[in-house]
Amino acid sequence: MSGWMERYTSKSGKKLRRIHAWNGWVVAALAVSGIVLFLPALRGATAPIRVALKQGHIWAGVASIVLLLLYLPFLGKHVKQLRAKPAQAGNLTIVLLLLVGWSVSGVVLWLERSVPPAWTSAALLAHDALTWVGVPYAIFHSATRSRWVRERRAAERAAAGDDAEAERSYLRYDGSRRRLLKAGIVAAFAVVFGPVAYRLWKRLDAQGGVAVEEIEAAPPANGQELLTPAPDSSPPIGGGAEGSFRIYTVTSIPRFDSAAWSFRIHGLVEEPISWDWPAFAKLARKVQVSDFHCVTGWSVYHATWEGIPLKELLAAAGVKPNARYVKFYSGDGVYTDALSLEQAEMDDVMVAALIDGKPIPEDLGGPVRLIVPRMYAYKSVKWLESIEIIDRDHIGYWQERGYEVDAWVPGANRA
Structure with a gap:
């Protein structure tokens, strides 16, 4: 052109x-x-x-x-x-x-x-x-x-003059040089972008059409073996998650230590509650199948999550009449977010510990993460370690940086 x-x-x-x-x-x-x-x-x-x-x-x-x-x-x-x-x-x-x-x-x-x-x-x-x-x-x-390449080519051709043999020699040299330059550029980008292209290729469904990647759960961290999956979790009643999680985090991924880990509900509650890991792992859990949507465009479909419905944890602690919002703290010490009390009590909002019958890997927010299926994933706080009941709204990490407070997925039932 x-x-x-x-x-x-x-x-x-x-x-x-x-x-x-x-x-x-x-x-x-x-x-x-x-x-x-x-x-x-x-x-x-x-x-x-x-x-x-x-x-x-x-x-x-x-x-x-x-x-x-x-x-x-x-x-x-x-x-x-x-x-x-x-x-x-x-x-x-x-x-x-x-x-x-x-x-x-x-x-x-x-x-x-x-x-x-x-x-x-x-x-x-x-x-x-x-x-x-x-x-x-x-x-x-x-x-x-580029202009530099075109100018060099023109100058060298001019230097060849009318000598036919010199012109043919130049053309052979110029053609070889251009092929070498192209090969070098292609090789350089193969080294730089090849691994990325390979990962992208692996994510393509063999039948075409949908990005698919089987969840590669890391071996359970020390203590996660206490999580015995429910019969509906393994094999997963949803048939297994379809899609590809992209690993995003605003800090380094915190590493799970079952001996030091704790989980608590506090704030405007009648009875603050805390658990260590063995006690939390024994809590009765429920199973649900739901989709997981990221605001950047990717989705994971019909994953089987196992955990405790958030409204049950709130009921156990006893929410005080002046409570309005539920604030969530990540184990990375940086990330926070919040839901209104009405949103937090939706039936499918879950404090999850397993996905498709396996402990949630640390890379995906384990050992415990929030799941809010009807909202985009930035509301589903990873490495969840603390829940505080408060009387005023809280602007979370991404809301402070321009994201919407109510992150409803299009078509989601908000009732």
Whole structure:
């Protein structure tokens, strides 16, 4: 596409060059911001600006769509110009497929609060796959068509002069050098992005269509063997979780020590209660099947959770009349969140200790985590160690950084 534009000197050609240049900068902004948003290791570091970064990524996506629409009137003439240039025509096809794919999947993710979670799961998988293919391709495309490369090529050809043998020698050398440069770039990105691409490939369902990954539960931590699963948990009555958990945390993952672990309910209650691990592991538990949705677009479907309904724990402690909210503390010492008392007493809100008949791994928030199926996952506090009943609202970790207080999943029954 670039070579054609250099020779196309009409007014429309100049407009097309500007669109091409602006689109390059926009794609670069999308790539950088998207990768920063994707990498779990950067969630804590970018927490104060994460919501603003996400909004910036969205607006860059809108700009890319606008530029794509501005290009459409030139498409027919452009295709005609490239009929005799199969390499450039192929490049145009790849670029357009990437841009359209990014645009469609990005719009679905943008509308995450208005579309079914299954749509956002598929869109996120497509968006990720396009990114790990498209970003290396964009860098490769830019490097092989940069001004420096073109100027060097022109100068060397000029130096060859009219000597036919010198020209042929140069062309052989230039072709070998370009192949070597391309091979080097491809090899570099294979090393950098290969592991990521491999993990993404593993997540694809063998039948296609849905991202699937069997939950790889780590061996139970010392003490978790006290959790004997109920008959309905193993094998799981939901058939086992379908989907892929993305491991997000704003701090380092706390490690479970059964000898030091404790769990308590306190605040505006008639009788504060605390348990050590052996006592907590003996509490009567119930089993439920529910979906788990993250606000970033991914979902895990019909997981079988086993634990204690939160409303039963609240009833055991005796909530005082002036209580209004339930505040949750994570074992990482940083993360907190809250539900209204009415939300906390929904039937499917659970303090869970097992998933699909296995102890919840530390990476997934074990040994104990909150599960709020009808709200996005940032309300389901991981490494739960303390519940406080309070008389006023509490703004949690992500709400302080721009997330909504009421994180209802689209279509969820709020009754």
